[in-house]
Amino acid sequence: MADPGETALERAGDAARRAGRDWNRTGDQALFYWDAVIAIPRALRQYKKETLRLIAEISMGTGALAMIGGTVVIVGFLTLFTGGTIAVQGYSSLANIGVEALTGFFSAFINVRIAVPVISGIALAATIGAGATAQLGAMRVSEEIDALEVMAVASVPYLVSTRLVAGMIAIVPLYSLAALASFLASRFATVVLYGQSGGVYDHYFDTFLIPSDILWSFVQAITMAIAVMLIHTYYGYTASGGPVGVGVAVGNAVRASLVVVVVITLLTSLAIYGADGNFNLAG
Template sequence: MSVGTVAQQRFPRTSQGLHNVWSSWQQLGEQTRFYSKTIMSFAEVFARYKTELLRQIAAMSLGTGALAVIGGTVAVTAFLTTSTGAIVAAQGYNQLSQVGVEALVGFASAYLNTRLITPTTAAIALAATIGAGATAQLGAMRINEEIDALEVMGIRSIAYLASTRVIAGVVVVLPLYSVALIMAYGAARFGTTAVYGQSSGVYHHYFRTFLIPGDVVRSFTVAIAAAVMIMMIHTYYGYTAAGGPAGVGEAVGRATRTSLVATGLLILLVSLAIYGQTGLFNFSG
């Protein structure tokens, strides 16, 4: 009887804990290797798989099947950001009016929507639509052995399936995030001026005063970084799915949870890196 077997018999909980830690580290290493291969295959996508890249861009932006009827990811993102913009108007006006500074709702929209709310909402929409769809597609291909068939045909599956989706996600997120910002700003303005009756001139004065163009550019940077992370996580879980249809559903759930947590941490760290020291903000006038 080996020493390891004796240890497992005497300390079953400790051995199980060490096994779980080792499995977690091993999975992290596998993910890192997959992400590295995905990034290194970007050049190969433009050289060999341009048609697949264009197809993925069209599918992600407009949607396929039933999702295309309502406009795909664009409609989902617009609806979510419109809701958050309306919440900024409602909560901002009610809370600020209690201390007599309801005129600053325009400032709240320019500051909160740009730096925090819209990037987070857009990331949630990406994970729930594009990301989950990518995981389900790749998972179905894996359990049907279609990925193995691609490898037999001489097609590099990671470049063809994962890298194309990551690049397509970055391309799609640029106009998608533009729509998200416009809808968030518009909903906050409409709610404040049309519903609560604040003067449009007052709202526009504070909104334009505190809307920093550099913040908009940095907000796009955060959205692009979030899109890359979301697509890489979802493609990994779909590419490595196992266990039949139930395994695909489990992979979608795990990918969504992981991407949302990772994206939240990413937005937090990037926001601290950009705004943490000085905030790039002066409140005056």
């Protein structure tokens, strides 16, 4: 709240200083991302074991999370129920106008272009991303990162670039599982629960499932994984203020990554499908 005794000039100066700090923070964040990306070859050469360990940790989790299968199970279940929801809503809505046979089209169209990428990105932010922020934040506040630097271990390649590589590698099987789970759930709900003919469902599903859409969907998922890992590692690497500061960093990172996931989905849709949509509905 502004001080009543503060002049307009002083308020303008305070606003300019805040804007300057925000701009400097944005620049520092961009430099961190650049350093992390260009250090990937070094991380692959010098820290192979650490990269492999992170791939296993990202995929299957650690501690209590590993008991339920880690990120694999979480992403699978989220997209499984998403695919089922799309089938239920699609069949009910289409049945109102007498074209429930097109439920297979709903599954092939919406799952690939919107639902699976967005849900997978949210799952990545909530599991892999939040875990990376908490790990790096705990290392920062306990001065473990400073200790690595003292021992002549480059902290960005060792801690950040390895996680970036692991995220890009692990997202491919994770996203494949997510897409398959959504497809199976949609077919199960439509054919088993609603009693639609399997042949009818498969006909419309196969007709409208475009291979190039699946390819672009994978590209979108990989882009999301890179963005999520960069954002979360930055907030964890720069955390401060003890355990409370780590919690604040995790919250800020999740919020930022969720926004970025939606923005990437929007920009990808505009870039790929904005002109003609690559879609023709015919009899």
